[in-house]
Amino acid sequence: xxxxxxSGLNHPQRQAAETIDGPVLILAxxxxxxxxxxxxxxxxxxxxxxxxxxxxxxxxxxxKAAMEMRERTKALLKNTNSTGLTLATFHxxxxxxxxxxxTKLGYSRFFSIYDTSDQLSIVxxxxxxxxxxxxxxxxxxxxxxxxxxxxxxxxVDFSSSPFFDHEEPNDLATEYVYHYYQNKLRFYNAIDFDxxxxxxxxxxxxxxxxxxxxxxxxxxxMVDEYQDTNHLQFELILFLTSTHDNLxxxxxxxxxxxxFRGADISNILDFEKNFKKAKVIKLEENYxxxxxxxxxxxxxxxxxxxxxxxxxxxxxxxxxxxxxxKMADPEHESQIVIEEIxxxxxxxxxxxxxxxxxxxxxxxxxxxxxxxxxxxPYTVIGGQKFYEKxxxxxxxxxxxxxxxxxxxxxxxxxLNIPNRGIGNVTLKKYLDESQQNKMxxxxxxxxxxxxxRNREKHIRTFVTLIRKYQGVFKxxxxxxxxxxxxxxxxxxxxVEKQYDNAKQIDMRKKDVLSFVESAERFFNFKQKEATLExxxxxxxxxxxxxxxxxxxxxxxATGVQLLTLHSSKGLEFNTVYLVGVEEELLPHKRTIVQGExxxxxxxxxxxxITRARDRLVMSYCCKRKMYGQEITRHKSRFLTGFEEDxxxxxxxxxxxxxxxxxxxxxxxxxxxxxxxxSLD
DNA sequence: GGTTATTATTTTTTT
DNA sequence: AATAATAACC
Numbered sequence: 193x194x195x196x197x198x199s200g201l202n203h204p205q206r207q208a209a210e211t212i213d214g215p216v217l218i219l220a221x222x223x224x225x226x227x228x229x230x231x232x233x234x235x236x237x238x239x240x241x242x243x244x245x246x247x248x249x250x251x252x253x254x255x256k257a258a259m260e261m262r263e264r265t266k267a268l269l270k271n272t273n274s275t276g277l278t279l280a281t282f283h284x285x286x287x288x289x290x291x292x293x294x295t296k297l298g299y300s301r302f303f304s305i306y307d308t309s310d311q312l313s314i315v316x317x318x319x320x321x322x323x324x325x326x327x328x329x330x331x332x333x334x335x336x337x338x339x340x341x342x343x344x345x346x347x348v349d350f351s352s353s354p355f356f357d358h359e360e361p362n363d364l365a366t367e368y369v370y371h372y373y374q375n376k377l378r379f380y381n382a383i384d385f386d387x388x389x390x391x392x393x394x395x396x397x398x399x400x401x402x403x404x405x406x407x408x409x410x411x412x413x414m415v416d417e418y419q420d421t422n423h424l425q426f427e428l429i430l431f432l433t434s435t436h437d438n439l440x441x442x443x444x445x446x447x448x449x450x451x452f453r454g455a456d457i458s459n460i461l462d463f464e465k466n467f468k469k470a471k472v473i474k475l476e477e478n479y480x481x482x483x484x485x486x487x488x489x490x491x492x493x494x495x496x497x498x499x500x501x502x503x504x505x506x507x508x509x510x511x512x513x514x515x516x517x518k519m520a521d522p523e524h525e526s527q528i529v530i531e532e533i534x535x536x537x538x539x540x541x542x543x544x545x546x547x548x549x550x551x552x553x554x555x556x557x558x559x560x561x562x563x564x565x566x567x568x569p570y571t572v573i574g575g576q577k578f579y580e581k582x583x584x585x586x587x588x589x590x591x592x593x594x595x596x597x598x599x600x601x602x603x604x605x606x607l608n609i610p611n612r613g614i615g616n617v618t619l620k621k622y623l624d625e626s627q628q629n630k631m632x633x634x635x636x637x638x639x640x641x642x643x644x645r646n647r648e649k650h651i652r653t654f655v656t657l658i659r660k661y662q663g664v665f666k667x668x669x670x671x672x673x674x675x676x677x678x679x680x681x682x683x684x685x686x687v688e689k690q691y692d693n694a695k696q697i698d699m700r701k702k703d704v705l706s707f708v709e710s711a712e713r714f715f716n717f718k719q720k721e722a723t724l725e726x727x728x729x730x731x732x733x734x735x736x737x738x739x740x741x742x743x744x745x746x747x748x749a750t751g752v753q754l755l756t757l758h759s760s761k762g763l764e765f766n767t768v769y770l771v772g773v774e775e776e777l778l779p780h781k782r783t784i785v786q787g788e789x790x791x792x793x794x795x796x797x798x799x800x801i802t803r804a805r806d807r808l809v810m811s812y813c814c815k816r817k818m819y820g821q822e823i824t825r826h827k828s829r830f831l832t833g834f835e836e837d838x839x840x841x842x843x844x845x846x847x848x849x850x851x852x853x854x855x856x857x858x859x860x861x862x863x864x865x866x867x868x869x870s871l872d
Numbered sequence: 873g874g875t876t877a878t879t880a881t882t883t884t885t886t887t
Numbered sequence: 888a889a890t891a892a893t894a895a896c897c
Contacts, residue, residue, distance in 0.1 A: 253886090253887085254886075254887075255887080281887070282887080283887050284887090307887095385886090385887050386887090388887080389887095449885075450885080450886075452884075452885060452886090453885085453886065453887075551884070551885080552883075552884050552885070553883095553884080553885085554883075554884095574885095574886080577886095608873095611873095611874085613873080614873095615873045615874070616873075616874095617873070618873090732887090733887065734886090734887075756884085756885065756886090757885080758884090758885045758886065759885090759886080777884095780883095780884055780885085781883085781884090782883085782884065783884090796885085818883085819882080819883085
């Protein structure tokens with residue numbers, strides 16, 4: 193029998209890995225070897241304790257974290273059969289459960305999943321019907337609906353819940369919209385992201401046997417990033433542990449950064465209250481950052497009041513101190529940072545060990561420009577989602593309509609793409625027809641294609657197309673079916689017609705091709721399970737299970753890494769450039785105006801600092817364009833008030849503070865020499 | 873039915 | 888500044 197060796201763990205880590213039965217809370221500070229501990233724990237359970245891998249469930253928050261865990265576990269268990277192991281995000285687990293059980297809630301198993309833009313268009317429709325002189329903010333109403341769902345409140349319960357204020361016009365509008373919205377979704381056989389958790393919970397509540405079934409299957413449950421779980425997720429965990437109490441949660445209250453999504457930090461703070469006899473294990477030794485970086489991080493986070501007491505420490509001593517660079521504007525900022533990265537790259541530092549972290553996605557733009565100009569490879573993590581690109585969305589809408597013709601939103605999107613002579617007027621006629629006969633738009637078209645004699649042929653062709661491809665997708669391999677479909681509707685010609693500039697066309701076509709490639713990879717990876725519904729789900733949940741294959745041939749993981757502070761959680765790099773550390777950006781303007789929860793912004797800053805192993809450079813700009821206007825900016829409050837402690841060195845890069853007088857003269861001379869040369 | 877011009881609105885973070 | 892929604896046009 194194989195023995196899995198746990199001696200590579202320190203004492204508390206080992207204790208965490210060996211405490212298998214009963215509730216366990218692992219308070220894991222930044223860089224304390226959290227993932228290592230979890231993966232070793234799993235390996236210990238499977239190899240040493242002979243626990244069948246299908247009884248183990250590990251849930252994490254983001255796909256990236258899930259993938260990292262998956263790979264590291266796989267590496268530890270390479271000689272053992274661990275295929276039954278379930279490593280998932282809450283959402284992917286939810287979809288998996290709903291796929292096999294959702295009929296009990298009156299949906300068909302081929303439900304569509306709607307993203308934010310789909311949601312917004314239904315809200316817009318609802319608001320148009322909700323006539324009341326005043327106009328409402330769609331986004332505000334949608335986020336209220338999200339808040340309600342994340343607190344387990346259905347459209348029926350809203351008006352009698354504490355979330356409802358009958359004197360607040362926005363709530364009255366939300367009340368109407370919420371009903372309208374849910375009715376539409378049910379009619380379309382569609383669910384939104386929040387429904388994935390909401391409906392899974394509903395399913396468990398109404399069918400205790402199903403909840404017990406899953407609880408019996410998952411006898412050992414681990415939840416990563418527990419500080420970022422919300423109320424729904426907490427209740428799901430309660431159901432999953434209804435037949436046992438083998439629950440191990442891992443988290444760090446200092447890294448709670450998802451409250452905007454309903455995350456409730458009291459889940460972790462009250463764990464010992466909610467789960468009696470819970471063992472608490474603290475991991476406080478940081479293996480990642482140098483002492484100086486860690487000291488700065490501790491200094492920044494210290495200002496937050498409501499924290500679990502802990503002292504992170506590191507053995508890594510160095511002389512180098514974090515920098516704060518003062519820049520003129522974002523162009524200057526990106527220029528200086530990229531120059532620096534270029535030099536580091538030339539002297540042998542691997543590019544993928546350097547990361548640029550920022551608060552909001554749009555900050556990436558000037559850095560991308562500079563990197564492209566300097567011909568340095570880079571990867572932007574997150575940003576515009578693959579499925580948010582117009583062409584991908586079109587194709588996805590087709591796939592969803594083929595899967596679920598009741599999905600009116602998808603159907604309407606692609607009805608006239610490419611142009612097939614079914615415009616708004618015809619659509620209107622069929623919408624009326626569908627409403628009158630209480631049938632879906634697609635059924636209306638199929639049952640009565642001749643409402644308008646002139647359009648009959650077009651309608652028939654469209655209905656036949658969808659029906660035909662339902663068969664094709666059933667009977668041929670996914671990538672073949674996708675390619676054949678794109679060919680049949682001559683989508684590439686349509687793309688060509690849409691744009692006049694050749695470069696644009698080229699890029700859009702590439703998106704279409706990578707969509708096909710992604711289907712191919714999915715097929716190679718999943719084989720028999722590469723069904724249409726699984727593929728659609730994968731794209732929508734941004735689940736990159738097949739990422740490994742991707743990086744094998746495309747070197748996706750190389751190059752400088754560009755990502756938001758949010759998506760940086762759980763990752764680490766040798767060098768971190770934390771850019772835009774300014775008031776109104778970090779902390780973000782929105783949180784300052786609302787006058788609330790600045791502590792979360794501070795945690796965000798803390799997360800950024802603690803990503804760095806050896807070198808940390810922060811920067812801020814003196815001016816920045818916003819709403820098309822130039823605005824003066826200031827250093828973030830998170831770095832003010834302790835300048836004399838020398839925890840970081842501030843340099844004015846505009847005034848070349850980092851150079852000696854002699855170097856400055858040399859620089860100026862070189863600058864003018866180069867200028868003269870370029871004039872020749 | 874489709875295209876273009878004008879106006880209004882927008883900027884946080886992710887599943 | 889850039890984009891989406893609406894109105895006016897062909």
